[in-house]
Amino acid sequence: MSCTSCSTKKDGVPNGCKSNGNCGTGGSCGSGSKLNVFDWLSNMTLPNGEAPFHIFEVRFKNGRKHFFKNTENLTLSMGDVVAVESSSGHDVGTVSLGGELVKVQLKKKNIKADSEEILKIYRKATQKDIDQWQAVREKEPETQKRGREIISRLGLKMKLSDVEYQGDGNKATFYYTADDRVDFRQLIRDLASAFSIRVEMKQVGLRQEAARLGGVGSCGRELCCSTWLTDFRKVNTAAARYQQLSLNPLKLAGQCGKLKCCLNFELDTYLDALKSFPKQDLALKTENGLAVFVKMDIFKQLLWYTYKDNSFKWYKLTLEQVNEIIALNKNNEEAAPLEDYESDLVAEVKIDFENVVGQDSLTRFDAPKPKRNRNKNNRNKNRRNKGKAVAATTDSNSKGPAKKQPFKKGPKEAVGNAAQKQGNQEGKPKPKPRRNYKKPKSKGGNEKKSEQ
Template sequence: MTLPAEPPAEFVPSKSETPAASPRTIVGVRFMRVGKLYHFDATGYGALKSGDRVIVETTRGRQLGEVVNIVDPTKASPPEGGYKPIEGLASPRDLALQQFWKTKETEAMINCRERAHQLGLDQLGVKIVKAEYSSDGARLTFLVAGPDDGQGKLETKSLRDDVQAVYPSQQVGLRQIGPRDVAKLLGGMGACGLETRCCSMFLTEFSPVSIKMAKEQGISLNPDEITGMCGRLRCCLVYEYEQYVAARKTLPRRNKQVLTPKGPGKVVDVNPLKESVFVELKEGEDFRTYEFMKADLQPADELEALKKKAASPCDRHESGGCSCGKAQKRNA
């Protein structure tokens, strides 16, 4: 097992300067290209802009992140405990230090995998997916995935203790991640054939996905059709789900009787996004299916109700406002 090298003497984290008093500034910071957005208090650090690099303290150590946007403090919802302040703008030395430790991550991952193999954890389905140093090298976190059997948290204390002995200068931690996070980190082609998976290309957070979403959109429930490379339901089932739900509310349901320009018929299918309906009409002894737009249809039961109302006597003639000719005389 290769022991970690110490950074050159010139790679020492810079100390942040105390900012001058100024109006409150909240910034959105991202730590990876397609990662979750976190908000920090950047008050006193001047006019920050998108693309600026800042140093912040996180649960995973001192990290170097990129400013993505500036948030209006009056419209932001602060987390419990308030916003954490940024420690300062990243200097060229900070950027060089981060790059130095990144070059050590692959070596650390190989060492951790080697130790996991010696402990027999790989036989239990434990996988070391990635190693991450904090920007100053003080912390080393290994992202670990377990077997997809729903057994919950992995027991990796022995592995952490062994790796900690190899890296005494760093605080070593193991963080378990799910199959979706693994697919996002590894990247690659999507199950649909897209060159880059959605999660690696633009999804910053994972939304809950259910079989109901596939049913609502009329998608085949064949596992090969709705399962992503992570083994979970495809994230794209969420994309148009709300549009389908909203559109279906305005269209007649299947098996409902409707009136069309070609006569009465039964709804056999709908196309929510196109707002069209497929209606089965009887033509002689045969049945044929036609597609009609929503505006061309009228529910048969609704028309029947209108006919009954038109045929019933009017009850407004006594006030003098009736001209339908169907007034009923009140019994004396």
Template sequence: MGCASCSTAGSEDGVALGCNNNGGCSTGGCNKMNVFDWLSNMEDPIVSDFNIVEVRFKNGRKEFFTNNNHLNLTTGDAVVVDVPNGHHIGHVSLQGELVRLQMKKRSVEENEEIKNIYRIASQRDIDKYREVKKREMPTLYRTRQIIEDLKIGMKLTDVEYQADNTKATFYYSAEERVDFRELIKLLAGEFKIRVEMRQISLRQEAGRLGGIGSCGRELCCSTWLGDFKSVSTQAARYQNLSLNPSKLSGQCGRLKCCLNYELDTYMEALKDIPEVEKPLETAKGRAKLQKTDIFRKIMWFGYDDENTWYPLDVKRVNEILELNKAGKKPVTLAEDVVEVVKDDVGLNSDLVAMDRKFSKGDPKSKGKNKKRKFNKNKNKNKNRKNRPNNQNKPS
């Protein structure tokens, strides 16, 4: 049997086609909170099979039921289960030893309080349940109008009718405690059913409604995430994320659950990163921490009067911190001491004097040469004036 959102839902003659995957969607996108049974193709090491089955209801809600009738169930089968004051229809989501692990994870004890599975749902049961589900959307809209008229501070998220059409569960969220006694009387009188009000958190509300996250994938809370852990802004600080509420918040209005996914890896890497509580002291000035690459273990520092950032590895940063703690300052972030080359004046003084004397670039030698040349030309002209005229001398 094909689902409503599947491209193989059925042909024009009304015959259900489906993807022939034994009740499970081959694409994984038709049902919420799908579970992959990785033990299905393995030999069972236990003689007796675990007789408790996990059953999924509307919007991924799951409960455990006992298969005391030893029904031959397959994942995805519609079953009629026992509920207080009636019966309901759900789909088998998991069976076998994995159910035992799920019960241990959720701290559910195996006792007589677990309800029983009546039978595999027939086509008549499924048709009747589909007719009952058609009441959910009109009931949801009408109930929201009643809540608005009564001015009750609550947000109605979803309505789920029981398969026997005797009870309806209303899921709502509210910031404060709500007195809905008058609301229950109005709903019971108008819809002629037993009413159950169930408050859910904002994260559970987003999971029931579903949607697409900023990553481009379906919301984790509506596909596979069932246990919600608290998320704090410290998780974003450790990962060097911008503390922008619009980027860190999910569709539920709370911090994204995915902030906790890589937090343990960051916490492990941060053990090698030193804590720089104040700027590093150097002879050149004070260098402040600008950025840290946690996994590459590189820290960037910059001086107050410069726009350049200098990358330092963690080992070098620890060395500078130790020097500052001892009251010492390195010359720069990269060097502790600058080597100064001293010229041996006593050994090379005569050579330096000769170089300066005969160097063309020496300004003193240039002045002396000009003075000597001027005096030489002056004496030459004087000798020419005092020379006698030899034109009248007899040959």
């Protein structure tokens, strides 16, 4: 859900606050909720005589946060835009946290409340401050583009990932990634002369770059490092081995090119579950020979073993059966063949239905339908009509010849017949009968026509 003033356009750009994904009201749209701490003490009232904590947390672009002192005793709340002290001039940010939870964050980050690193909050941002802040924010894409052109012209082996202007527009911070040490003294001179600002270069890691830029992971959700994860611990391939995952770098790597941080999420659960499993290099002694480990299913507590001499067939055993065999081997006893243990397993219940997705061709409805042979149906009808007519004539002949009834013709018909006879005598061909013409059904002889 988004706040009422930050509805997006068709191309996904915020329509209301025009902050390109950074909600200025502290709402939940875009990246406004990026790495935010839920203030569950906001509705609590302080005891009598207790003053509120004077340090606030202020959020800037792409989740960058710092702590500032409220020396002017301003009445601030979540989402207020404030002008804060900076190394040169002032910067503009949004209040993201205040009150007692700031003490918890300071303790978590090992920052003392009386530290000189904590700067001051000047004032609540005026409309002039906000307009200037938005104006310099609109310069960032063009500055980043020109900065990359200057870097490529100088031939430096570095990647410029983001540019952030200070609220007053006097300074810009260029975030970059590089594998080796880079001498960018000439680059700073060129950037300062090109944009007429103070330039600060800051190197970030690949994980921090992905956290700043954001993205969507292979799970279909937004990256953890850009929403809530702040502790970038080292991830090893051993975490994938403990979880029985294939060591495929394409599947294990995240958007940053490093191993996914989520490999550490369930590692402790897997380590606790593996304590009850035997070691994988332990061989089982059976009457048919030694059996070695192949694979396991931690959640179902199943293990697969195969004979060392004949490794073509695998045998599925439960964790209890394997522990039973190990106990026999410790007493210098050989266990029964693995075939006997596998036969004791309860057969799994098979599902009655089957998955038929993919069995039918996707283009089965594209072929044109065969045309129906309507002439064949007409022929069958004609045959039936002829059969009925023949049967009717045979019945009439058996009864005897019918008497002819005189037929009176009208004057128009007589004139037409006379003209037709005269025309035929002149040598004109007779008209051919129509093929599709159907004779009327006869009901046993000529019937007498009624005169009107």
